[in-house]
Amino acid sequence: MHRSIYITLIIALFHHTICAQTHIGERTFHFKDEKRNRPLTTEIWYPTTDTLKQSDKAFSPFTRAQTVRDGKFPTDKLPLILISHGTGGSRLSLEWLADALVQKGFIVAAVDHWGNTYDHKIPLEFLKPWERPLDMSFVISSLLSEPDIKDVINPDKIGMAGFSFGGYTAIALAGGRFDFMSLLNYYKTTGRQQLNLPEFPNLAKYLDDSTLLAGAKNPPKLYDKRIKAFFSISPALGPGFVSDKNISTPVYIVGSQSDSIAPVKTNALRYHQLIKGSQCYINPGKTGHYVMLQEAIDDVKKEAPTYFTDDVSVNRHLVHLKVDSLAVGFFVKNLNPQFH
Numbered sequence: 001m002h003r004s005i006y007i008t009l010i011i012a013l014f015h016h017t018i019c020a021q022t023h024i025g026e027r028t029f030h031f032k033d034e035k036r037n038r039p040l041t042t043e044i045w046y047p048t049t050d051t052l053k054q055s056d057k058a059f060s061p062f063t064r065a066q067t068v069r070d071g072k073f074p075t076d077k078l079p080l081i082l083i084s085h086g087t088g089g090s091r092l093s094l095e096w097l098a099d100a101l102v103q104k105g106f107i108v109a110a111v112d113h114w115g116n117t118y119d120h121k122i123p124l125e126f127l128k129p130w131e132r133p134l135d136m137s138f139v140i141s142s143l144l145s146e147p148d149i150k151d152v153i154n155p156d157k158i159g160m161a162g163f164s165f166g167g168y169t170a171i172a173l174a175g176g177r178f179d180f181m182s183l184l185n186y187y188k189t190t191g192r193q194q195l196n197l198p199e200f201p202n203l204a205k206y207l208d209d210s211t212l213l214a215g216a217k218n219p220p221k222l223y224d225k226r227i228k229a230f231f232s233i234s235p236a237l238g239p240g241f242v243s244d245k246n247i248s249t250p251v252y253i254v255g256s257q258s259d260s261i262a263p264v265k266t267n268a269l270r271y272h273q274l275i276k277g278s279q280c281y282i283n284p285g286k287t288g289h290y291v292m293l294q295e296a297i298d299d300v301k302k303e304a305p306t307y308f309t310d311d312v313s314v315n316r317h318l319v320h321l322k323v324d325s326l327a328v329g330f331f332v333k334n335l336n337p338q339f340h
Contacts, residue, residue, distance in 0.1 A: 088199025
């Protein structure tokens, strides 16, 4: 064997041995934004040297890596990635992405957006775009002041990923400017069908709510300068996006060619075309919107095929691996985690 190849193999084996000793720790925090009266349950995943306990090996209706519940935190300061779920989803919707990021040395925090989860649905919370970015900013502040975890987060290396409504959330936090009144008018006319969501049909009937209109006319500032890189997956609300002039941080956009919920032409591709310097990848063929959710066991696929069954030509696991590689590469490049 050539000496250089032999050395490379030894280094690779050594690195694999070190990484194999690292497991994924998981904890749940219960924050509350008192000013807005919003509970914000937040799941944290992180590298831990603790080993799996028998109680950690519990049944799950989804395909997922086993995690060490309340495992000890790492000793180094690591970059933090925030995750924002899609409409009617949950903080656990993109655990597959969280796992991949933790394995590369990131701490990951995913938030339940109050009133917009699968088990807690408030119509107006499906329509108010300004609440979600405020949720994420509040959780960042909470984590950076939380005694149990603040010392292991590098506050200068914070990134964000989001899916669907969460993909919009990322771009709003990056400084993207939106015209929410124009967006509401779009939903009343040519975009009405986009509000007939499986998670909450007929949302269009709430578009004339006085509190919604008042907020749309005078939304709060959403930009958060603490976040240095943004990964937006199948972003929604594209028709309301009007300017990238305040975006100076790296943005990567992923779409799916056969997305009927957030069609790529008016969403992912629109964002990419308007955000100067953004990167973009479109999953080809029959790849749809909900392919980004966790892989489910057969019983769940039969019970909820809309969310967990894909076209026969699509392999959800392979799509996740592709998006994993894009996200990990993007955040490693822009946040440079120092972890082995």
